[in-house]
Amino acid sequence: MRLAVTIWGNRISPVFDAARTLLIADIQNGVIRKKTYKTIEPLPPADLVRLLKQMDVSTLICGAISTGPADLITAHDIRLVSFVTGNAMTILDDFAAQESIHRDHMMPGCPPPLFGI
Numbered sequence: 001m002r003l004a005v006t007i008w009g010n011r012i013s014p015v016f017d018a019a020r021t022l023l024i025a026d027i028q029n030g031v032i033r034k035k036t037y038k039t040i041e042p043l044p045p046a047d048l049v050r051l052l053k054q055m056d057v058s059t060l061i062c063g064a065i066s067t068g069p070a071d072l073i074t075a076h077d078i079r080l081v082s083f084v085t086g087n088a089m090t091i092l093d094d095f096a097a098q099e100s101i102h103r104d105h106m107m108p109g110c111p112p113p114l115f116g117i
Contacts, residue, residue, distance in 0.1 A: 001027045003059040003095065004052060007037075007088045014085065016065035017042060023088055024055060027096045035092075045069035049076050061091060064107060083107040 005012060006019035013019040020042065026034040043051070049072055052060060059079040073080050084091055086105040094105075 001058055002056050003027065003061065003092075004055070004057045005088050005092060006060070006062040010088055012061065012063050012084050012086060012088055012091060014063040016062045016069060016082070019062065023092070024057065025092055025096075030096055030098060032092060032096050045072045049073055049078065052076075052078055059095075061095065 003025055005023040005025070006016055007013055007021050007023050008019065013021075020040060022038045022040055024036045024038060025032050038055075040048070040051070045068065048069075052073075053076060057078060059081065060073060061081045061084055063083065063085055065080070065082045070080055070082060081095075084105055085107050091105060
């Protein structure tokens with residue numbers, strides 16, 4: 001499985017629309033096999049979806065995201081785990097291990113997203 005995480009420094013980017021870097025991770029059997037970083041300019045949502053599809057990304061983890069881009073992402077069969085905050089590698093490790101997100105990694109007022117491959 002390949003997933004992308006919008007990042008800012010070493011953290012989940014707080015706002016999807018402002019993300020300039022994607023962390024792309026390949027996960028097999030609960031283990032992160034490969035990580036790469038891709039610099040992106042803020043793209044229209046349709047262009048970002050096209051890029052994610054070209055890279056065979058099946059899941060996107062991000063911070064706050066508005067309804068329009070979220071709907072577009074999920075309409076293209078990309079699983080969206082949104083309103084997540086915290087250290088990107090901690091979140092990625094949790095996802096790889098098929099754990100749920102600790103409440104400390106959810107933006108205030110958001111239901112807990114469940115992880116699982």
